[in-house]
Each structure stands twice: as C-alpha cells, then as structure tokens.
Amino acid sequence: MVSTNSREQTKPFHHQVSNFATVLKTMRLPFLSLTLFCVLLGLSTAIYSNVLISWIDFSVCLGGALAAHIAVNTLNEYQDFQSGLDFKTSKTPFSGGSGGLIDNPKAAPVVLKIVQLSITITVLCGGYFIYQLGPAIVPFGVVGLLIIITYTRYINTSPLLCLFAPGVGFGALMVIGTDFVLSGTFSMSAVASGIVCFFLVNNLLLFNQIPDAKADKSVGRKHLVIAYGIKHTLVVYTVFLICSAAVIVLAGFYNVLPKFSYFSLIPMLAGVESVRTLSKSFKQEQIIPMPIMQRALGLNVIAANFTPLFLAVCILIAA
Template sequence: YLTETGNGGMLDCIKVVPDTVKFRIFNEIVQGNPPTVIEFPQNQQVVSDWQLLKMKVKNWGMALRIPFLTASVVPVLLGTAIAWFTTGTFYWGFALLTLLAAVTIHIGSNVMNDYTDHRSRNDEFNREFVRPFSGGSRVIQLGLLTPLEVLVGALFFFLLSALIGFYLAWARGPLILVLGAIGLVSGLFYTGGPFNWAKRGFGELLVGLNFGVLMTLGAYYVQTQSFSWIPVIAAIPVSLLIAAVLYINEFPDFAADKQVGKNTLVVRLGRKNAVILYALIMFTVYLSIVVGVVMDVIPATTLVGLLTLPIAVKAIQYASKHHSNSFDLIPANALTVTGHLATGLLLALAFMWEKVGAEGLLYIAMLGIVAVGFVVFMYRYVERQKNIFIGLKQAMR
C-alpha cells in the first residue's frame, strides 16, 4: 500500500497482524496523532454521516490554518484605526466586510498554495518542514483532503472574496477593484499558473505588499473613500514584518524548494547569507517607525511599536545561530510571528489612542488588555507546536 501510494519514504514503523495493518508516518508523529490503521474490508467499522462531517470540518480547519489569519486581520485593523484617527469616520458594516474579504483571499491563497505545492511535489519532497510554520498544511499529504477538494475550496474562497470586493467597489469606490485584483492575482498564482511568483523570486515582495501596505490602504479607503500617505507609511513596518514571517519560514523549506526550482530568496542567497537579509529586514521595521514619526507623517504615539524590538533581536540571534537546522530554528519562526502580531496591534492602538486622547485612555487600555491576551494566546499556540518538534528531536536522539 505504501509503495503504491508513493509514501514508502515516509514510513517510520509498521506492524501487521492477521486482520489489521498499522503504520506511522513522520507527519503524524509530529502532530501527535495515533497511527494510521488499515483494516481489511470485512473488519471495517461503519462511520455515520455525522462523524464523517465532523472529520471533514476538522480537516478543513487544518487546511485553513486559522491561527495564522492574523496576517490579514492586522492590516485591516490598522487601516481602519488610521481612518478613524484622520477623518473620524468608522462604519462597522464596511469594516467587517473588509475584514471578511481580506481573510477569505488569505485563505484562498493558503489553500491554493497547498494544491500547487502538491502538483509540483514540493510538499512531498519536504522532509525538513516545521509545523505549523512551513511545509503547508499537509492535508493532501496526510490524505485528509483530496487534491480536487483543495482546489475547489481555494477557488470558492477566491470567489467569495471577489464578490465582497465587487460590492465594496460599488458602494465605496473603484480603487477597491484595483487593490482586490492585485491581491487575487498574487494569491491565485503565488506558486502556480503562468506567473508562479514564488518560483520567480517575487513571493516575499508580493506578500509584504499585499498583507501590509495594500490591505491597510484598502481598509482606510473603504472607510474614507479617499487616498492618504498616512496608511501607506504606517503600514511599512507591517509589510516588512509579514515578509519576514514568510522569509524565516522558508529556511526549513530550503532543500525542497531548491529541488523543485522554487527560487525563493533563501534558495537564491543560501541559508547562511539569507540570515543577513533577515536581520536587515527586522531592523528596518523599527527604523521605518522612527522615520515616519520624524517626518511627522505618523503620530509620536506609534513609537510604542518599538516595544517589540527585543523580540526581533532574540529572533535574529536564533536565526544567526541555527539557520541550517530546522528544529533549532523554531524559536525564530515563533518569535517573528509573535513580533508581527504584537507590533501591528500596538500601531493600531497608537492611532486609536491619538484619536481619543487622555479621556479615552481607559477604553484604549481595555483594548490593549484584549490585544495582549490575544498575543499571549497565539504565543502559547506556537510554543505548543514548537515543543512538539523539540520533543520529537529529543526522542530521535
């Protein structure tokens, strides 16, 4: 069975008894799942439709990578906060629709990436992936969803995002069509199609622009129906940080990406040299905040974003020391994700604080507590994933 399905290389151990075959593959060990059981037809249990539905929903939950949708939530929150700060306008309905459009195009991009990486066999070749940071969701490789289901799911989320975008363009202005089209083409052809942006080495740039400047500007435009340089400048650190998240997550995928000709920046530079660029990106994040304040484009309260600088320094230290060891690099992956989320939320809170002043400080403090709680939740989630891999490494030793 393993040979016929092309999974022989993923075999860890196997046990055959008269009526049952059990085997474990690397992916399942990493996730802490029980071994796969293959029973002879006469011994298989009947599963109810309700159980099948719950299994399918759980499998799609893995494919959507819900905890990491913060990459699209942060710029929308920032753009909406800036709109409130500059013009005093805030429309709940349009804000929620903007958030939904951003999240669905993000999901579509993630799921399409799983499909195209399966087609190129990138995920099949990848033996150094670090869940949940790299290597995709693995739902196809684990047999949880079929390639066709994944493709149809990706197209569904792209279509849903497009429909919301058309409505927002009709209700708020045509610039939404331009921004949405850029996002759609970027996500649809990120690792496949005629453009294959990641293979051409444009992946990091496009992710940074789409999940930073463009989403922030789009959220601002939906609220104000106008253009401003404030959301553009304010979103630069968010753009750089989300690009850094993608960039550091490419280190574990180095060998597989190189094998299939996916010429990411890490593949082009090599892991040792790529760390230098990673450090430069991270320090530029905080430099851009200072420059924005000095230029008097963004308020001085946004300097609160500098509070996450120690996270960046720690991430750089881990990356510099463990750039070629996927397991030991995990803290750098986790810290970069945490830094992006924390910095983006702090910038959004800074604009809100600037708007309400001292009188509304209590409300901002309450929002800050919620934001801190969310950051802690996300950090504990990535810590749990990190500990699974570290435990696996120790067991292998």
C-alpha cells in the same frame, strides 16, 4: 449489536467530519491573526484621520481580507499536495504546510472547492467596494487576485517577486486598502503603517522558507533562500527589520503617526532576537538545528503579528 446497515450509514458522517477537519487544517486558522491585525491597523489609521467609520464597510473589508488569506492558504496546500512538495517538507508549527491532505488525500476536491468559494467571496467583497467607491479600488483587487492565484506556482519561482509579494498583500492591500475603503482617500499614516507591515511580513515568509529550501528546490521553486543562501537571507532580514523600525521612528518624528506609536517598536525586539539566534547558530554549525530554527521562527511570528497590533492600539489610543 450494531447492524451492518447502521455501520454503513455512519461512514458518510465520519467521512464528512474528517473532510471538515482537513479543511480547517488547510485554512491555517492561527495564521489568520495577521490579517485581523493588518485590517485593524487600517481601521486605526482611518479613525486617526477623523473619518466617520461605516461599520458595514469595515465588516465587508474584514470578510474579504479573511477570505483572500484563506484562499491563499488553501490553494497553497492543495497545489503543494498535488506537486508532491507536501510529502518532502519537515513540518513545524510555522512552516512546511499543515499536512492535512497527506493525512486525508480524499479531501483534496473539497479543499479545492474551498479555494473557489474563498476567491468568490473575495471578488464579491471587491465588487461591493467598486459599487461604493468606483474604479479607484480596482487595482487593489486585481493585484490581490493575481497574488492569490499565482503565488504558489509562479511567484515562488522568482526570488524578488517571492520576497515582496507577501508584504504587498498585507501591507499595501490590507492596511492601506482598508484605510482607503473606509476613508476614500490615501492618508500618510496609512502609507507609513502599510510600509511597516510590508517589511515585517516579507521577513515572516522569508524565514519560514529556510527549513523548506531543499524541498522547495526539488519542485522548481527559486526563492531568495534558494538563490542566495542563508547568509544573504539573514542580511536581507536585518535590513528589512531596520527599515520597518526606521519608518515608525520617522513617522512619529514628523507627526505622520502619533509619538505614542514608538511603543510598537517593542515587539520588534523579538525579530532582533530571531535573527541573532539564527546568525549565531549558522556561524557555528552552517546547518541550523531544528529546535533553534523553530525558536527563531516563533520569535519572527511574534514580531510580524504583534507590531501591527501594538501600532494599531497606539494609534487608537492617540486618536
């Protein structure tokens, strides 16, 4: 027979386990693969430039990038819970939030502490590179912190800022920034690779906003889907996809990237199928059924994640 005292002693333990599970949910760990692939791409362009790699610097860079991504995810989850948006969205594996704080509201202060810890780690990593490289790295850090802090409440109220911020964060700051902290210079191969990720990551967040548009509008957001509708969103996605492919083709043609990089065009076919699927459904029904929406979002994730991964591998093989 279990005593009342022993039951009371197990309550804090179960509470801590529950909070830990909620924190992991709000971190959106599966989404962190994009950070890993973007940093790997920056590493590959640095190696392609025949730079002697400091693996300590690379480790700090990767840690800072992961901390920044976790900060964005957890702050977005916390603020969406506080605003009530989290209760209005239809959850999918790719959009609508994790629902972690809905299941365990008492974990909100813990999630906020994770936000603060992640930002602190990001700043410390940035401070390390300022010490190593001087003030040239400061703009990367300032822009990164501004995106982290303002993304949910402020950037999401501007269609253009909301459209471009994800691509800046991953394409410019992570890909080009990684190459810069490892090589000390800006290489054209890193710039080209960063531009590819810029367009693809913009597309990733753009399509993820479609299922949440109605709920987002109710809390004052105004991203591209809300401002201009699904039809124009599909056009922008298509243009961005063409631009990212064109950069790879042109960079290979002018030897900025190895011609072997053309193999990284293969995952973009998932993006082509994603926009084709949504366009066909939208023309027929105007309201896109959730199973079709989820399929398109899944294909979009494949294009955004595997293109930088394939590109990094191609560059490393050529190097």
